[in-house]
Amino acid sequence: MLDSSSIKWVQPKTLVRFRGMIQDMLGNEFYAGAYKDGLTWSTNRYSDVSQFPDGSDMKVWERRLLYCVPVPGQNQWTECSSEELKSRFLDLTGQNRAKRARVDEEMSDSMEAGLNCSPFKKMKAGGATSSASESQQVPRTGCASQSSIIPPATSAASLPCLVKIYDSPESDLKLNDVAEFLGVLTFDQNADENSEALSEAESVQMPSENVPRLHCIIHRKLETQHFLNGSSLSTEASIPSVFKEIRESLMKYLTGLLGDDHIAAQFLLLHLLSKLSHVCLPLWVHERVDNVAVGKLSLNLIHLDKESMSIFGTQLRDALKSLLPFTQSIPLTIEYLNTASLGPKKDYGTNRLVPGVVQIADGTHLILDETELHPGTLNSVGVENAKLLKNLLECQKVEYDFQYYKMEVATDAQMLIFSEGKSNIMPADVVVPFQPSQVNPLQVISPETAEAWRQTGRSSGSQDLSSRLLTMARMMSVSYGETTLSLEHWQMVLELERLRKERLK
Template sequence: MVGLPFDCLSNPLGAVRLTFEKAAAASPQGLDQATLNGGRDWGAIDVFNNFLFEQGGLSHVPILDPVNLHWIRPNSLVRFRGMVQDMLGNEFYVGTFKNGLTWKTNKFTDVSSYPIPSTSEMRIWERRLLYCVTVPGQNSWVVQSSSSEIGFNKSSSSSFQHGEKRSRDEVSEDTDLNASDHEPSNSSMFTKRQRENGHPCQPFQTPLEAVEDTHPGPSLQSDLKTNSLPCMVKIYDSLEADLKLNDVFEFIGVFTFDPELAVHKDDSDEFSNGICDDALVHLPPSKVPRLHCLIHRKLGAHDFLLSTYVIEPLPSLIKGVREALLRHLTAILGNDGVAAQCVLLHLLSRVHARVDSFAVGKLSLNLVGFSSETVSIFGNQLILALQNLLPFSQSMPLTLEYLNTATLGPRKDYKTNRLVSGVLQLAQGTHLTIDETQLKAGTINSIGVANSHLLKNLLENQKVDYDFEYYKMEMAADVQILILSEGKSNILPADLVLPFRPSVVASVVNGTAEELQAWRWYLATLRSLPHNIEPVIQKVCYRYLLHKQHSLSLWG
């Protein structure tokens, strides 16, 4: 059973409705105009902020991912960590309406919990729609770290607040709530109508089970095989500038799933924005879960580490961690200490600032001297090590066929009004390893030429062209790029070209769990440190970049 209305974890909608009704009853004039007409927060967010960050409730909120999806009950509080892959515009909905003399709210829901009389006084509110996905290239240890911290209980969303005592006055106030606030959180409109007709309610179904019963055909099951979970996030009370494309966020909100929405997804809503309707037809709840966001926060590499693991930032300790990591990289690279030093500097690089079209701080690295044999040994070892050290990493086998057929740049599909993702739509801080040893002589078609330009622009300027059919837009990026090739790459101009000279071939011993945590902490911490360049040095760097650009233009 769902807890009392202020059980923010199991029954967040109960807390939302209770705070709304209290706000409406607090003043003889009722709700203020900003809340009534625009849906401005009436104090509900303060309740969840207190629960999550003051009472320690955040660690009890399950993370919505392919593993936990089967066990999370609809209408419960969840977290979703992902990248904003597309912005679908705004959606209009009946935010509040008058039920007799009392105002009711539909905020943070897909379907009204109360029947709305056709003659009822109502207000239309607005919310933003974001299509989010699991961060591309997210490595397995990130998911394991998140799961180990939460300790999600499959039999129940949580009983974190059930032991809290409430005063008799609070309980008497709660009895005035609509009975739907006390129904099990998995109740859909279909099961509610069954109870009204005197029939027994349906047992709880997971989203996938409900989809199989009500919406045959392709379902979320196929998407889960890739260990990636898309999610439609509905944003309230947030400025547009706070959420940007390709940023990584943690969204905390109400997870909703209603089989009726999957069945009647083609039904029109007179209050919906037509632009969003086109996109939502292709994103039914059977494929994309919904999350109504209460609170969101931008994430960095630090947020994916175990919060229980903290290193005191003493110079001696940091030096020891660095030396151990350097020894590990040296062993992976066949005892090539110079290459290990350069790889470490490469992993610590990031874009600190932009001067005109130049990205200051990036350090792309081209290790030359690889063959198909050595790349299968040292290249694979290095890629595996990066997967264990970094939260997000990708590898690209650059063959002629891949170059001529792959979709590297995102493009806008105006038929579905969706942004079709490309390989290079990556989150900030992602590492990309390109294996050029497989590239053989041949003919590059028009797609291959366009892909070559995309890769070159990413390497030189840390920008990716997004194709909007009638025009192209450059989007800033911050991707660490490592190139493994036989000779100096002709199509991928790196900042640093270094001959790779291994001296031994030996099996590499992976670091212990504690060592891996220390190395991850070291890379995340040092990479996130602020970096200021004196004005005089800035001028020197700017002249150097101009000279480098001029040299590159001369050599083609």
């Protein structure tokens, strides 16, 4: 498994596995895929440098370049050993095992097919590679330094990777997708950064001495459930009585975290389920009707101040990290909004997409803390950031700034807001006054309960375009392992809503 630890000892030209989010798509790269040496045709496939004799016949092939980073906000419990990943990868991609055994044969077949394709062109001798993005007509600000073209990683210990994809349709992978790649590592830590083997376009996109390259043989898109410790629910876990037992354990845990506030714990459970159901049932959550995201359930817990946040807020953050694969926290203060780079921006000087805080993977849970927000003035950046967060909350879309135009990119994030009064910046779907009765000792949820909870949404539900109450009712049914909405669960939701409104009076 390629990560910031293993990169120190993994040798180049080794078969490795890498997991990450596609942070930028660098277009297609043309290279001398096949060349004739005497009477024999050879290939430069899975190699960074195209080597061929001067004056030899050659064929130009192309590959896609994807800049990938570790999933932003990925929690430590989702990481597992190389042996575990090997076993799970082989189990889930059994249909590809025979393909891997025939890699050499397929390479020969693809080369033969490439030689017979008429669109291929001859490449000039000495021109190792070129990029499709090089032909784009964009303004340039001169030659950037090697370090300045590399977007900031998610943390100091994270490892980005330039993945080169072969023979895969462009629709197969898109921006912000999380994927697992198996391929050949060509990272050379001792490479000369001024090496003439790299063309100008290549060095601008990603120099090998800074970022490892992986020539992908096979890949698969990952959903949130692929980060769980169990690949599937057991037969017993699909029984409603088992769901009820899991629900009771989790409710006891959440209620204790929230100072015995049972109503807040109920709404928090529904909020978390509205995100988890998307993991297994994409049609349930965040379907868009007339540009409105239906099925989301953002939650605003109010009556929280700085003191109570130091107790309950900290405990709740830690608890969500133990339950959810991807979590992030954003402080809603004047200073932060006025200075933060929340949305991704295109840098035409380097032809790269500079990441923002909210360039995240689907299934990410965001906590927004408004308890330290004091009176002040938002500058132009702060106003844009506030609009961006509001649009993310209401429409589940993030605005990407391409300098000459802006484009909205769909995402899937659940958002929990902490504030003293009802938030004006983040108008959540549900506002619940927080009323703890006591401060309980910090509890530790059992690994069995946590694992069962992460998978409870797998076997329930169907698409339903509904109002907020129906969304809550659906989530209530899911929490009990039911596939249909019963009168009992509907009445439970109505009673929960009545108690919430009483608190708001």
